[in-house]
Amino acid sequence: MPLEVVNHPLAQALVTQMRDKQTASPLFRRLCHQLTTLLVIEATKHFPLRACSVETPLESHQGVALASGLVVVPVLRAGLGMVEPILALYPEAQVGHIGVERDHETALPRSYYAKLPILQGQRILIVDPMLATGGTLLHTIDALKKAGAGEMSVVSIIAAPEGVAIIESRHPQMMIHTAALDRELNSKKYIVPGIGDFGDRLMGTWS
Numbered sequence: 001m002p003l004e005v006v007n008h009p010l011a012q013a014l015v016t017q018m019r020d021k022q023t024a025s026p027l028f029r030r031l032c033h034q035l036t037t038l039l040v041i042e043a044t045k046h047f048p049l050r051a052c053s054v055e056t057p058l059e060s061h062q063g064v065a066l067a068s069g070l071v072v073v074p075v076l077r078a079g080l081g082m083v084e085p086i087l088a089l090y091p092e093a094q095v096g097h098i099g100v101e102r103d104h105e106t107a108l109p110r111s112y113y114a115k116l117p118i119l120q121g122q123r124i125l126i127v128d129p130m131l132a133t134g135g136t137l138l139h140t141i142d143a144l145k146k147a148g149a150g151e152m153s154v155v156s157i158i159a160a161p162e163g164v165a166i167i168e169s170r171h172p173q174m175m176i177h178t179a180a181l182d183r184e185l186n187s188k189k190y191i192v193p194g195i196g197d198f199g200d201r202l203m204g205t206w207s
């Protein structure tokens with residue numbers, strides 16, 4: 001199964017603090033930053049390397065660099081909170097944006113915004129903190145494929161079995177890295193036990 005639940009004790013402690021409804025936005029953002037760092041270290045641990053040489057102040061050294069560039073694509077708006085920790089780890093990463101919304105007439109997801117770097121030959125990390133129904137993520141993956149994306153993986157804070165199942169059925173090779181696989185979606189399509197509305201808690205639009 002292309003799902004990795006990152007069971008690192010720090011990751012598990014951080015996601016529990018994020019779930020707590022007493023955790024207000026300033027702390028929530030910091031926890032999101034810390035947890036994303038741990039998840040991304042796991043998500044990138046098999047990235048291929050290429051040899052490269054550098055001159056230390058003393059002599060030449062044969063070292064390594066990532067074999068391809070890295071593009072981070074946040075699923076708006078909640079995914080924005082996961083971009084900065086990735087750039088802190090790997091400042092050379094590029095950031096692509098795709099805005100997806102539900103069309104009021106057809107109820108189908110559609111892109112309302114796209115600004116992407118060249119994707120061919122790059123590794124793509126899609127960051128979607130709450131993998132709930134998977135509808136927005138599916139649309140994002142399809143849009144990225146159309147734009148030329150090859151190697152992609154997903155980093156989420158919490159995933160629902162329903163969302164994982166749909167991604168797995170349509171994109172069986174897609175790796176999903178998450179801190180928690182929760183029980184289910186409720187009737188309003190919120191993940192339970194979950195975290196609530198991630199975007200509201202991150203942006204401070206939650207009361």
Ligand code: URA
Pocket residue numbers: 078130132189190191192194195196197198199
């Ligand atoms: N999006 C959220 O922010 N929370 C959920 O539980 C599901 C989707």
